[in-house]
Each structure stands twice: as structure tokens, then as C-alpha cells.
Amino acid sequence: MTTHKPSSATASAPGTPTPTVPAVPAVPVPDPDAGRAVHAADRAHVFHSWSAQGQIDPLAVAGAEGSYFWDYEGKRYLDFASGLVFTNIGYQHPKVVAAIQEQAAKMSTFAPAFAVEARSEAARLIAERTPGDLDKIFFTNGGADAVEHAVRMARLHTGRPKVLSAYRSYHGGTQQAINLTGDPRRWASDTGTAGVVHFHAPHLYRSPFYATTEEQECERALAHLEQTLAYEGPQTIAAVILETIPGTAGIMMPPPGYLAGVREICDRHGIVFVLDEVMAGFGRTGTWFAADLFDVVPDLMTFAKGVNSGYVPLGGVAISAKIAATFDQRPYPGGLTYSGHPLACAAAVATIETMAEEGIVEHAAHLGETVIGPALRELAERHPSVGEVRGTGAFWALDLVRDRETREPLVPYNATGPANAPMADFAATAKRAGLWPFVNMNRTHVVPPCNIGEADLKEGLSALDQALTAADAHTVTGAHTVTGAGPGAGGGASA
Structure with missing residues (x-):
């Protein structure tokens, strides 16, 4: 059995999860010239990880606050990737x-x-x-x-x-x-x-x-x-x-x-x-x-x-x-x-x-149980590209498939180039809708900041809905919707 530490570990957490949810930040006046300068310096001197340097076009980021970041063109993105799944309390928390x-x-x-x-x-x-x-x-x-x-x-x-x-x-x-x-x-x-x-x-x-x-x-x-x-x-x-x-x-x-x-x-x-x-x-x-x-x-x-x-x-x-x-x-x-x-x-x-x-740990548990999990399972009911939903707290994945019956992944294992086009289409659609997704192989992960507000979360889930429609077009059923959740799609916290 787990031996737990003294109650002081969580004694300061409130009984009801009430984190300070940052307001949606106002985006500064666009400054495309500054953005171009940042991008040019990056391409001239920054060597990026996990990348063929001549094939990438990194977004120049002007700022970030709470669950959002924005570019120099003034476009704001809701970050469903939490950076690389690390901004658990969001960007620029004042404390x-x-x-x-x-x-x-x-x-x-x-x-x-x-x-x-x-x-x-x-x-x-x-x-x-x-x-x-x-x-x-x-x-x-x-x-x-x-x-x-x-x-x-x-x-x-x-x-x-x-x-x-x-x-x-x-x-x-x-x-x-x-x-x-x-x-x-x-x-x-x-x-x-x-x-x-x-x-x-x-x-x-x-x-x-x-x-x-x-x-x-x-x-x-x-x-x-x-x-x-x-x-x-x-x-x-x-x-x-x-x-x-x-x-x-x-x-x-x-x-x-x-x-x-x-x-x-x-x-x-x-x-x-x-x-x-x-x-x-x-x-x-x-x-x-x-x-x-x-x-x-x-x-x-x-x-x-x-x-x-x-x-x-x-x-x-x-x-x-x-x-x-x-x-x-x-x-x-x-x-x-x-x-x-x-x-x-x-x-x-x-x-x-x-x-x-601020009860952020409890808030993450609450979001997973009452908002994220139910919403993702509902999306799975409507999108044939969703093979399985799994996760807990603010830590979820959608396993995207070409065929629910065979569970064939939407793209092959470790796909690159044209073979990865369906996932690229999914990601591009999400970004156009103002959502920055976490994408890996045939999956998208829903991993927003743990203190994200429910209104912002639902906005992101709406954009995810649009992106999944793009993924549906690459399934064996094309753009047709289905009523069943498919094998394992309602898995929630289990495989």
C-alpha cells in the first residue's frame, strides 16, 4: 500500500477547486515587421530539435498569457499542448x-x-x-x-x-x-x-x-x-x-x-x-x-x-x-x-x-471527470476518425483511425511527408480555428493548462470538433457521420 505523507502536503488547498482562472488576454497591436525580423533571425541562427532544418517554418510568437499565446499578426491560439505539456499553471502566472x-x-x-x-x-x-x-x-x-x-x-x-x-x-x-x-x-x-x-x-x-x-x-x-x-x-x-x-x-x-x-x-x-x-x-x-x-x-x-x-x-x-x-x-x-x-x-x-x-490539482481532476472526458466521448460518437478516447485529469488522447472496425491508424506508424497528410490536415484545421493542438503520429492529445477555465476549455473543444471533421474526410467512411462510438471509443480512463 502507498504510504502517504502528512496532510500538510495538501492542507492549504481549498475544499472546492477554485483556481484563479486568467482572463482571456487582449492581443497587442499587430506588428508584422517585428514578426518577420524574429523569424528571419531564427532561420539564420537557431538550430531546432527533432527537425530537418530546411523543412520547418516556426511560428514567431509575440506573447503568451494564461492558456493562450499569439503571433505578430495578432492571431491568438488556445494552447491545448501546454507548450510541451509543461505549462500546468498556464503562461505568465503573476505569483x-x-x-x-x-x-x-x-x-x-x-x-x-x-x-x-x-x-x-x-x-x-x-x-x-x-x-x-x-x-x-x-x-x-x-x-x-x-x-x-x-x-x-x-x-x-x-x-x-x-x-x-x-x-x-x-x-x-x-x-x-x-x-x-x-x-x-x-x-x-x-x-x-x-x-x-x-x-x-x-x-x-x-x-x-x-x-x-x-x-x-x-x-x-x-x-x-x-x-x-x-x-x-x-x-x-x-x-x-x-x-x-x-x-x-x-x-x-x-x-x-x-x-x-x-x-x-x-x-x-x-x-x-x-x-x-x-x-x-x-x-x-x-x-x-x-x-x-x-x-x-x-x-x-x-x-x-x-x-x-x-x-x-x-x-x-x-x-x-x-x-x-x-x-x-x-x-x-x-x-x-x-x-x-x-x-x-x-x-x-x-x-x-x-x-x-488555488486548488489547481483538484481543478484538473474536476475538468477531466466533468468536462473533458464527457466532451471527448461525445465527439467520438460523431466522428468516425476517433477510434479511442483515453485519459484522466488534464491528460487525454484521441487515437485517430482510418477504419474503426480494423483500428487502422489514420496515418502509418512514424509517417512523414505525404503519408502524414491526414494528420497535417487535422492540425492545420485546428490552427485556423485558433487551437494549437498536440499531435504525435496518429494521435492528438488534449493537454491544456490544469487551471484552464471551463469556458476556454469548451471553446477549444469546439475547435477540436472542427479539426476532427477534417480528419473524418480521410476515413473509410469519408465525411459521413456515424452514430456508434466504435471499438473502445468510450474508454475514458481505460484502454
Whole structure:
């Protein structure tokens, strides 16, 4: 059973979710000349991630506030991607901006070997909210290096070389983290020498185990993991790392009992269990951490993104007492110049306090249960391109299909160029309607700021409705509507 921290972790949250919902910002007077200058400088000098540099045309952004951002032409977009799923409290929250300004005036930076107030307080507030005994916090600059250090800790703690991770996963872009990643972004950097073994995690809608129920999917996925361990040699495995709820890979809710089953397998074989909460953590799932939904405590837990809404780069590893004790007398061979940077930690303190004071975590849970989930399932009833709806809190995905009966994806796996045209059409339609979508392969994710107002949310869902009509044109039924939700379309919080 999960051991929860003292009630002080949520004591300041109000009984009824009443976050301060920012007003829709007024867009400044358009300045196309400035926009062209920004764009020209970007194309001349900025090297963008995950991109063929000659094939991209990045939008020049003039400003952002709350759940919106806008360009230099004066067009405003409702951000259903929360940046890269990190602006959990929206853009420019005044309390966090003020905290960064105050910290900059007081102490803008300091080396990590010292005790600094902002760093200590951020660690305390995070440790209060993590499950179980994850009470020691090692700060990093972001999620990828948090994963790097979690794996290093596990290997040093166990003295074993290998790490198991799922195919449908993303853990970061640094060398170890990208090898742990399961999606195609790994391929270009995967030399096969990183000590990583991949396995299939559960995903009932596209089950690799030919399961037809959640119970079967859970049982067969655990059996597959056991078999993988047996073939690799359990005594060689340092860690199993999973995203508690996979993010970019598709927001697949693990079936009941799966994470507890992985926990039991790891305990039985002396393997460190690592949960990656970089995207799912800090309110995104309607709980402080997604692990709280499944009553599971890992040995190590990585975080970033929502810890301070991305205002200043920050990530970290929450460490259990047992693993922390490994390094009581033995130096930990790792560190970063900016570990626990004061500006980043001050932003984290202000973000966590604001989320507690304004009931933002509870608000995310409320939105998922009463607005987002029901609305997405209603859209699935009307749009043949929607194969499945899944998610929780402010963390949802629509699995878009060409054919509901066969569940053929709307575009092929890892499609590019003309093969990706249906998703490109969907995204372009959404943007014309003033919605900035999160799109990955054949999916769109609905991941707005956790404190978005219901009126703004419904505006975004209306624009999503228009974009799905564009996707419908690429299905086997064309633009015709259907009355049934299709296989799995009403899945809600399960696959």
C-alpha cells in the first residue's frame, strides 16, 4: 500500500477547486515587421530539435498569457499542448513571475554544494508530495538528465548493468535517455550498446498480447515482463523504468493491477523500480503524481516540466531511503553545475504553493471527470476518425483511425511527408480555428493548462470538433457521420 505523507502536503488547498482562472488576454497591436525580423533571425541562427532544418517554418510568437499565446499578426491560439505539456499553471502566472523576480534580486545563482533557501524549500515541498519515502531530491536541469541520473543511481545501487524500458515510451533526448526511449526518435542514436532491453507494456486498444479484456492485458503483460527478465537474466537487471502513464507515446492508462504487479516483480528480483513522472506529474492527472492513482511507490521517481510550469528549466529525481543510504558514505559520482538553480527552485516553490492555494490539482481532476472526458466521448460518437478516447485529469488522447472496425491508424506508424497528410490536415484545421493542438503520429492529445477555465476549455473543444471533421474526410467512411462510438471509443480512463 502507498504510504502517504502528512496532510500538510495538501492542507492549504481549498475544499472546492477554485483556481484563479486568467482572463482571456487582449492581443497587442499587430506588428508584422517585428514578426518577420524574429523569424528571419531564427532561420539564420537557431538550430531546432527533432527537425530537418530546411523543412520547418516556426511560428514567431509575440506573447503568451494564461492558456493562450499569439503571433505578430495578432492571431491568438488556445494552447491545448501546454507548450510541451509543461505549462500546468498556464503562461505568465503573476505569483510565479513575481517569485522569479524576487529571487533574481536576492540571489540569482549559486553553486550546488551549498544550502540555499530556495533549493531547500523546493526540495521540502516536493518531498511532501511524493508517495512513500521518496524524501531525498536530486535536482537536474530537466527530465532527460533526471532519467540519466536515476539509471546511474540504480546501476550503482545494484551493481548490475541492464535496464528494461517499454517500446511505447519517451524518456528524453540525452544519450542514455534516448536509448531507453521506445519510439522512433531512438533509432538514429541507438548503437545497441547502452545496456537497454525493451519490452511491451500494456495497451489494450492495440494489444500486443491478443487480449480482449483489461484483466487479460494486465496478466499477459506481466507474464511477458517475467519472460523477458528470465531470458535476460534477472541478476543482470538494475532497473525497470516506466512512465506511470505514458505521455507522448499515447497516454495509455495502465490496467488495474499492472503497476503493482511490476512493483512485486522488481521486489522479488532485487530490481530498482523507476517511475518517470516528467510529463504526468504535478497535477496533470488530477493528482500530484500519477503514481497516486495506482497506489504504487517506486524506488526512484523522475520529474520536471510541471514542477515549475517550465518557467525556468528544472528537473530531478526523488529518491527512496534505501537507495539514498547507498550514498551515505559512498560519494555519488554525478552532478550538474546548475543543480538546484535558485531561480528555478524559486519558481518551483511558487508554483507548488500556487497549485495548493488555488486548488489547481483538484481543478484538473474536476475538468477531466466533468468536462473533458464527457466532451471527448461525445465527439467520438460523431466522428468516425476517433477510434479511442483515453485519459484522466488534464491528460487525454484521441487515437485517430482510418477504419474503426480494423483500428487502422489514420496515418502509418512514424509517417512523414505525404503519408502524414491526414494528420497535417487535422492540425492545420485546428490552427485556423485558433487551437494549437498536440499531435504525435496518429494521435492528438488534449493537454491544456490544469487551471484552464471551463469556458476556454469548451471553446477549444469546439475547435477540436472542427479539426476532427477534417480528419473524418480521410476515413473509410469519408465525411459521413456515424452514430456508434466504435471499438473502445468510450474508454475514458481505460484502454
